[in-house]
Amino acid sequence: MKVGLFALGIGTGARPGVIAKTAEAAERCGVSTLWAAEHVVLFDRQDSRYPYAESGVFPLPGGADWLDPFITLTFAAAVTRTIRLATGICLVPEHNPVVLAKEVASLDRLSKGRFALGVGIGWSAEEFAALGIPFERRAQRTREYIEVMRRLWSEEVTTFHGEFVNFDAARSFPKPVRGGKLPIIFGGESAPALKRSADIGNGWFGFSVGPDEAAPLADKLRAMLKANGRDPSEVEIMVCPYTKQITSGDLKKYGAAGVNELVIPAYPPNDESEIGRWIEQIARDWIEPAAKIR
Template identity: 35%
Template sequence: MRLGVTMFTTDRAMPVHELARAAEERGFASLYVPEHTHIPVSRRTPPPNGEAELPEPYRRTLDPLVALSYAAAVTERLHVGTGILLAAQRDPVVTAKAVATLDHLSGGRVVLGVGFGWNVEEMADHGVPYGARREMARENVLAMRALWRDEVASYDGRFARFAPSWSWPKPVSGPPVYIGGAAGPKMFAHVAEYADGWMPIGGKGIKAALPALREACEKAGRPMARVIPFGTIPTREKLAYYAELGIEETVANLPSGPADVVLPVLDEYARLVQRPV
């Protein structure tokens, strides 16, 4: 079982390059960071965690690809990923270039976790209608994959389109794409069509969901998607349970704070890495 970590990287939290170094030194496999371009003051959209107030780190997140470039530059083995990148809110051509550049410079260590988003006001400022966010994210990922794959790439969708074009560098690793979110037919249809795997947030209910995910992949004529439980609080028993399900990597949640808050938790998790499950 590989263990990765995720943290809300902000201007007040432990610097991301220091966290990346500390994670690699302790044997962690990966570091994931989230994305919010901005948070409109209006709270018409309730916080996704059920709390009355949206936690401060949501308002202060660093750009994920810039932050991960710092993480990749000071490490050698650590995989760096978005958890999650809001694909519908991004220009696919510009994002494909940035991701490919990061993957090229890091030697193929990028993992792209993408999601559909929850903040209606944030999406609106990007011109994304809430009801179209899934299809926009889908097209943007498919357009990016064409740019990463094809010597002369093009895409002609409802939301994303560009004429036959050259775009280098090509990424080393693909990179693998995982979709974050809750289990369900729509989610698994997206995973089966254009992603490499599923990132269930929090990790609850995975066993019950696996048959539906497997069925969706079989209908699409592809191998079973990989599963990475994301943002969990790990225990030895939980990691053993995931391993029994055939899961090879889990991503643990770190508090967003300074080093004296983050490092003790990282050290606690590291004991699980040092004694493999």
């Protein structure tokens, strides 16, 4: 089982030196994937309920530093060679898909094919309102946007007429290294979220999923994949415990659930000189024992 690291680009992790040193050390110590999350704007107070806290309150203050994930990962790509880079997650319906297709393809090319697009539909109605985008039908918007982007990544010339996107004879270059097969990983733990992964995803990213929750969710996903005539082994399963406290002893439960990558939530130390030791400790605590899980 592989181990990823969440999250760059937030708070201390928004500093240039911290990003570079974390990325370099993570690659050296065997971290599989660097994950960067997305919020365009934050609020001191909002009515929308944050799904990953019992209180429903988003844990970070409105004034927290939060970098754009694509710029963050491009910065990390420049100092690494092999580690995978992924959004965890990108709020796809908040973007123009034609612009987003270009951003994704650019990052993937500059990283030589190391990028995976982690996708979510969003939970903050206030953020959508600030961007002038309807909160309703965001799931349908996301599916259409994914279809548009995959076509732009694979076709020489693309014409598309849908509910949300309309254009004729557009050319979008460069293409991602794998073209339309660039991995798309859907986040979310609800039945509709799992269905998106089963229908059109290359992976599933479960957030705030404890060791006892992983197997039931993964089983649901595999059942949906089989119902769609898809091979479950071709869809990667990644989970992050986030608010759930876990120990290295829980790795066996995640492995038994069929988890391919456990994403460790950890923020870099304030002292940049400590980053190497911090990543080395993550390697001892998680990467080394996870490597023994088959």
